Amino acid sequence: MTSTSRRGHDRTEAIMRTMLELGRETGYARLSIEAVARRAGVGKHTVYRRWTSKGALLLDSLLSLHRHDLDYPDTGDVRADLRAQIHRVADLMTAPPFGPLFRALVAEAQHDPDVATALHAQFTRPQEERTVARLNTARDRGELSPDFDLDLAMAILSGPLYFRFLITREPLTHEYVDQVLDALFAGMGPR
């Protein structure tokens, strides 16, 4: 790796670190690219060169934090693995800095299609796919009714979580997650 790209990498890191720092202090919605550049000791151009919008920087900062925290466990027990995984996601969404950052990012995505696309492609969809893959495994093993739409199942698992997170702002407790899971498997189970 050349020293230039090393240097470039340093700035990238520094800017994302400052974004998270300032975000916790100021709130992710209130903060400006101008302020991030100032605090990071970096020219505004250096930020604009790397990210096209505040949302894009927000997304990268989020992923830099937790890109690998969302790998599913694999114990052989599909239902237990799902439960464990959703507990982890719920915990993540609850705690700073991920929670508020993700909240801000979803807000940003509502009026910035680029952010919406990137967020979906890099965060939401991979999660969905892994969940659906697990459900698929379970169905193959006969733990699930073969005619139940797995995308729908995934939506029924995720939807209530996001609903609480974005709309009612109630806490994402493990109990709640378990309730949803149990309800789903009750309806989804083989007859």
Place this chain on the structure above:
Amino acid sequence: MTSTSRRGHDRTEAIMRTMLELGRETGYARLSIEAVARRAGVGKHTVYRRWTSKGALLLDSLLSLHRHDLDYPDTGDVRADLRAQIHRVADLMTAPPFGPLFRALVAEAQHDPDVATALHAQFTRPQEERTVARLNTARDRGELSPDFDLDLAMAILSGPLYFRFLITREPLTHEYVDQVLDALFAGMGPR
């Protein structure tokens, strides 16, 4: 009605109308209170006197449009009523100006607790309560298992809809609504 409150009421209406108008043209996120006031032919203070933030004005404009569109039908067939009602909500969320306006409002709520509270109190919660009341009626009639948590049922109905609306941005078709409903009643039915 006195002429003062008449006058006051006129401005209030005019400002909300302009907000909806400008929103459709410009996009709700892009628009400024300044622009709304200018277009409505009204001093900025006259807006700030009525609403504390852009979000508050957004919410009132939304409610002025559809405050009464969300009353449940009552045909005696609870499941059919629920279905009809959710279809109406899905249609509303799909079409402008309600759809984009509501999307912008949810985004605003993510960083403005006042908006979040007001949105929940004036829009989301009433919907929830009416849905839960219907489910309650159905349970009383023996159409639902007596030990199923009705708040959870409501969340399983609403969550996937909001998930599609806010996260995956797929269309809120009647088919999708029906799928969710069927899945829920399958798991929820009396054994």
Place this chain on the structure above:
Amino acid sequence: MTSTSRRGHDRTEAIMRTMLELGRETGYARLSIEAVARRAGVGKHTVYRRWTSKGALLLDSLLSLHRHDLDYPDTGDVRADLRAQIHRVADLMTAPPFGPLFRALVAEAQHDPDVATALHAQFTRPQEERTVARLNTARDRGELSPDFDLDLAMAILSGPLYFRFLITREPLTHEYVDQVLDALFAGMGPR
């Protein structure tokens, strides 16, 4: 005096009193008619009904304070009377609230011809005339050269005082006044 005009008079007094009060606290330039009305517990209209501008109110408040402080003494010794009188004017200009108020009024007069005219007619000119009348008496008594222009003499007495007050902002000491007077009489005395 009728009770209506009594009432009216009360407000007039109250407003001018508040103007002086607020002026001392806030500075005469910073203060708004709005603030005066608010503090005086009076509708804005009640102020605008009486005065056409802030300058007009300023002038009336000034005159209400010191309308009668500027009557010349008359001891028979013209030069001593002049000296005593100018000392009094200098003292007045030095001390609040008259000094700052008068300063603000002169400033206001620079861009408001109505204020300029009123200030000149009601304050400056009467002073001038009394000074010239005294000088006239002195000339009649042979204390002054008969061919010296008395308006010019008055300007030479007043000018340096205003120059210090408005331009250099040095203190208007009795010593300075005496110097000017002595210089004037030296040049003006009969040969």
Place this chain on the structure above:
Amino acid sequence: MTSTSRRGHDRTEAIMRTMLELGRETGYARLSIEAVARRAGVGKHTVYRRWTSKGALLLDSLLSLHRHDLDYPDTGDVRADLRAQIHRVADLMTAPPFGPLFRALVAEAQHDPDVATALHAQFTRPQEERTVARLNTARDRGELSPDFDLDLAMAILSGPLYFRFLITREPLTHEYVDQVLDALFAGMGPR
């Protein structure tokens, strides 16, 4: 001159030119920094970056016009030089744009100590000093009484001029200036 300061210098010039332009059209008191920026095709920040207040901009615009118009002539005849110089100042104060601009500036100085200081330091005091220097020369040559205070003489020359300009608003004719000068030299001459 580097191209940065070139660019900066261009804006500075353009803003001051616009200030003078707008001032003549609108009146210096009526005009806003906002209007100057708009007319000059410049962001408001670009004005605020250079001047802290309207008064400061006013002063710089004034000085940009006539910084070098006030150098004394030097013919060897001190009294004639003084007369010529004061005639020039009187003419300057009479004619737009200097006259109204200077008037507005003096008004501004009455409630803005920074403007007062700057105006005195950059305009009034240099004039004073040059006048006093001339008077000093005259005294050295025996044209003036050695015991006459020269600062006082300067005040007696300037005061009546400012008095007419600011208070009575009578025209600053050469005749008037000559009268003042003659009166001063009559009193000041060697005995």
Place this chain on the structure above:
DNA sequence: AAATAATCGAGACGGTACGTCTCGTCTTTAC
């Protein structure tokens, strides 16, 4: 005593400007 008229406080209203902030682009300077 009732009717009429004037005055008042309160403050809404359309405007305009304030001085600050951020946007995204563009220049210059320094390492």
Place this chain on the structure above:
DNA sequence: GTAAAGACGAGACGTACCGTCTCGATTATTT
């Protein structure tokens, strides 16, 4: 030759006053 530093035009922020206006509630005068 790449950044930092930050100037720049643009324009929104939320606040303050302007001077005009409308409103009911007192007062005062007239009938």
